[in-house]
Amino acid sequence: MAESTIESAKRAAAIQAVEENFDPAATHVGIGSGTTIVYVVEAIKEKSTNPNILFVPTGYQSRQVIVKAGLTPIAFDSLPDNVRLDIAFDGADEVDDQLNCIKGGGACLFQEKLVAERARKFVCVADYRKKQNRLLTNWPTIPIEVAPIAVPTVLQSLRSLGSSEPKLRTTLLEKSGPLKTDQDFFIVDAPFPTLLTSDDVKAGKGKGDGSDGSWEVNNLSQAIKELTGVLEVGIFSGLNGVEAEASAAKGGSNNVKVIIGGQKPVAVYFGMQDGSVEVLKAQ
Incomplete structure (x- = not known):
């Protein structure tokens, strides 16, 4: 039903x-x-x-x-x-x-x-x-398309940005290995705390730049996109x-x-x- x-x-x-x-x-x-x-x-x-x-x-x-x-x-x-x-x-x-x-x-x-x-x-x-109301309320992670060779480095960088446990996405048959995109890249799924909007930052609900553990949508998207090896970030903002x-x-x-x-x-x-x-x- x-x-x-x-x-x-x-x-x-x-x-x-x-x-x-x-x-x-x-x-x-x-x-x-x-x-x-x-x-x-x-x-x-x-x-x-x-x-x-x-x-x-x-x-x-x-x-x-x-x-x-x-x-x-x-x-x-x-x-x-x-x-x-x-x-x-x-x-x-x-x-x-x-x-x-x-x-x-x-x-x-x-x-x-x-x-x-x-x-x-x-x-x-x-x-x-x-x-x-806010991103990462129900959906648990941000999908990130990453060059295969760069996955370990990107995972480490995501942890530095505050992602608790970023993981490489595998296929439904885990023995088949990582899921590949149409570009033959891999997907990393990165959890973060619920994201702030620009209005939240203006209202003083957090800095939104990661320095206090809070991220505003656009700021986090830009920070992840700047990581070497990242093709694209699944935040549309x-x-x-x-x-x-x-x-x-x-x-x-x-x-x-x-x-x-x-x-x-x-x-x-x-x-x-x-x-x-x-x-x-x-x-």
Whole structure:
């Protein structure tokens, strides 16, 4: 019964997210990974009347979902330089009040971040279990994609940053060894204390820089990303796509226009236990 409730919640969230955000006139659409995205693709298939839309997957699983639906996939690295995705749909392992996300439970975080940053807007679809006030409330760890040769060094550095027991993720058959990503990298899962938001730091609830044992979302993401051997961190924070495009239009401090999208979603659709859908939107 619980599983049926969860799947119904995922489907309801996907249907509403697609109904309110998918434009049949779009030319390029990002499709993330995970079980919720299956329902997103189903909803797009029902709504789409344009056979020329190209769908960019974040990994092997999402590409198979696209193909099975009779839609047309295109590899991320096949996109022309001047093309941005009209929208990207993806799930999350946990989302906080500021729409920061933890992703990477399915080991696709690097490609998920590539697609999110290439999209004009990223819409997240999830079930009620993923909705938390702060990251690392229910979801236990931060997934980190690491070069195999660097795993011992990264594990030691993560402990220095305050992770209690970071571990290399293995396959379901442990004798098969570490889980490999689509990039042939490994995944390290690092537990940390519940993360602060930027508002928490402003309110004096912690320094957020690790010096007092507390970490703010963006600060921890940056600290981990700076470790040699780390390809990507499963924290999606900072700007969303709309904010990033507005920032790029201003040209930055050097007056150079750089088109890089945001990591955070512009909206998150949570399917709830009672069959309703709760929507959190960027302020």
